[in-house]
Amino acid sequence: MNTWFKKSFVLSAGLALILSGCGTPSDNAPTNDSQTGPGTTQSGNKLNVVTTFYPMYEFTRQVAGDHANVTALIPAGAEPHDWEPSAKDMAQVKDADVFVYNGIVEGWAEQALSSAPSDKRVVVEASKGLQLMEGTAEEGEEAHAEEGHDHDHVMDPHVWLDPVLAQKEVESIEAGLVEADPANKADYEKNAAAYIAKLKELDTAFKTGLKDAKRKDFITQHAAFGYLAKQYGLTQVPIAGLSPEQEPTPDKLAGIIKFSKENNVKTIFFETLVDPKVAQTVSTEIGAKTDVLNPLEGLTDEDMKNNLDYLGVMKNNLEALKKALNE
Ligand SMILES: [Zn+2]
Numbered sequence: 001m002n003t004w005f006k007k008s009f010v011l012s013a014g015l016a017l018i019l020s021g022c023g024t025p026s027d028n029a030p031t032n033d034s035q036t037g038p039g040t041t042q043s044g045n046k047l048n049v050v051t052t053f054y055p056m057y058e059f060t061r062q063v064a065g066d067h068a069n070v071t072a073l074i075p076a077g078a079e080p081h082d083w084e085p086s087a088k089d090m091a092q093v094k095d096a097d098v099f100v101y102n103g104i105v106e107g108w109a110e111q112a113l114s115s116a117p118s119d120k121r122v123v124v125e126a127s128k129g130l131q132l133m134e135g136t137a138e139e140g141e142e143a144h145a146e147e148g149h150d151h152d153h154v155m156d157p158h159v160w161l162d163p164v165l166a167q168k169e170v171e172s173i174e175a176g177l178v179e180a181d182p183a184n185k186a187d188y189e190k191n192a193a194a195y196i197a198k199l200k201e202l203d204t205a206f207k208t209g210l211k212d213a214k215r216k217d218f219i220t221q222h223a224a225f226g227y228l229a230k231q232y233g234l235t236q237v238p239i240a241g242l243s244p245e246q247e248p249t250p251d252k253l254a255g256i257i258k259f260s261k262e263n264n265v266k267t268i269f270f271e272t273l274v275d276p277k278v279a280q281t282v283s284t285e286i287g288a289k290t291d292v293l294n295p296l297e298g299l300t301d302e303d304m305k306n307n308l309d310y311l312g313v314m315k316n317n318l319e320a321l322k323k324a325l326n327e
Contacts, residue, residue: 104157124176162227213325224295269293
């Protein structure tokens, strides 16, 4: 399939050259010189930008404005930590003018990029260059798989949940779009600056909203809020590990229940894309209520019905944290 694809691309590009060399009238000349072959969905000269999960899609869409068709590979309602690309997704990765991913979450990305090579594609790993924190998949499945190791150290990918680091991801995406389409540099810069201004407002809202919180600890379903917690002087106590599938051992669960009782925790947070049963077990055990803290790993159909976007969900997260940390 790959070879066929390459051949057909070379053939159509060659044909276009021959045609224009033969004095094709200018209104018939191939204006879409970035055409990549059969089955592409791009229209006009717009960039074809393929992103992975929701925040990458949203940040890219904000910077691209009208100059790109932006798609997300990982559909609404899917949890990106355990998602794998299909053959159709791989074809999209191959066709992309720009491919945007966060890094780490998309464990499949590097292999997908190398097995779907492209000369023109600009690749943006949005978390690249950020100072990542190390997470510990302590007592998790991965640690058990490696005999003789107590800990398996992995980097925490959840930078998009920190409004300050999110600005850096937007800047990386801006640089990638400019590289792929320098003609529209001024627009990408303007769009990025406008969105970064909104992220700065969000950062200010978190700072002022959380600085006088009565308590600093909050219990989450998986360890997605480490960067956010660090930015605003809070402590995340996660039930699962860096990935939601890393379910806690009975010992770890007992520790969280003990911690919650000792610290009089009244709210246990759960997520919209992951089975909340463990979070519910903890809340029942300590007599706490549950509330949603959304790690923005994907929007649900309901989020979309309510016209929620990154900024809207983050504002809801702030309200939920303010409530839980002040009761
Ligand atoms: Zn996560």
